Amino acid sequence: MANFIARLIGRDRSASTAKERLQLVLIHDRTNLPPGVLENLRDEMIRMISQHIEIDASGVVLQMTQDGHEQRLIADIPLKIDRKRRR
């Protein structure tokens, strides 16, 4: 997505690609957490949370972010509450 925006505004330079790729790979290196493990964790979270509340599983985003020396695991979990079902 960030790549797409960069392309739109004409900032699709290899340095920003390098930076984005490094941001991701450094987080995995530092936490010793291969990308595949994050995928598994995501699936498990979806299963667990779905037992309590209905969520839009296809919209779940689980990612690591970095802020200086601090690593964060951020989960974005959209809930499934649409009008039709509240009638």
Add this chain to the structure above:
Amino acid sequence: MGAKVVTITSGKGGVGKTTATANLAAALAAMELKVVCIDADIGLRNLDLILGLENRIVYDLVDAVEGRARLRQAMIRDKRFPNLYLIPAAQTRDKTAVSPSDMIRLCDELRPDHDWILIDSPAGIERGFRNAVAPADRVLIVTNPEVSAVRDADRIIGLVEAEEKGPAQLILNRLNPEMARRGEMLSPNDVIELLAIELIGIVPEDEHIVVAGNRGAPIALDEKSRAGQAFRNIARRLNGEKVPFMDLERRDGFIGRLSNILGRGG
């Protein structure tokens, strides 16, 4: 109090550790400080070549550690500075010939008579790296603005912290300011942000470095070279001076154009 021990390391090979060590050593010696540099890359020695001292080697680091030579005998005096010495690596042995505690002992013996002890670390994260870092008071990490070098630098930063030798400082070597300006090379800010580490110097890409290596004469002694200036600045910062970072974007005027042609630095 005696000498400060500074280890220059990187993780990845070929980023300019040996060049940085030779040039910081020469720049500190030119400031009339007493300097010893130690080539800890046992089996792949090169610091002697970059300093132009390869023909003077009789004894080496391993000879000194194993007692075949006194430490003084393994110290080669520089041709240009009477206050600069090199302890060369052994060429026919491997990293296991020396232990971290050997390195600490060796440096402790050198400390009283010198101001700076610079250790050129081998690439990698194994024994050679641990040997080089064990006696360090400070660690300088050399990297290039390239994905693989930055990734390896991050690993090394973590290992240096784990050895309680941090916080390390960063030398960003071989920056091409023109490419960074075009967005086709990671900028100093990108690298600092990614690695979350303090910068001690930026060395512009400079073809004079190759020429200096050919001749065995450190570029830090070349008053006209931009890379040489960068290394002299790093030496002064190491020594506690506040030195502003060079303006690598300067590209106007005759001198700027000329140095662009000569050194890519702008």
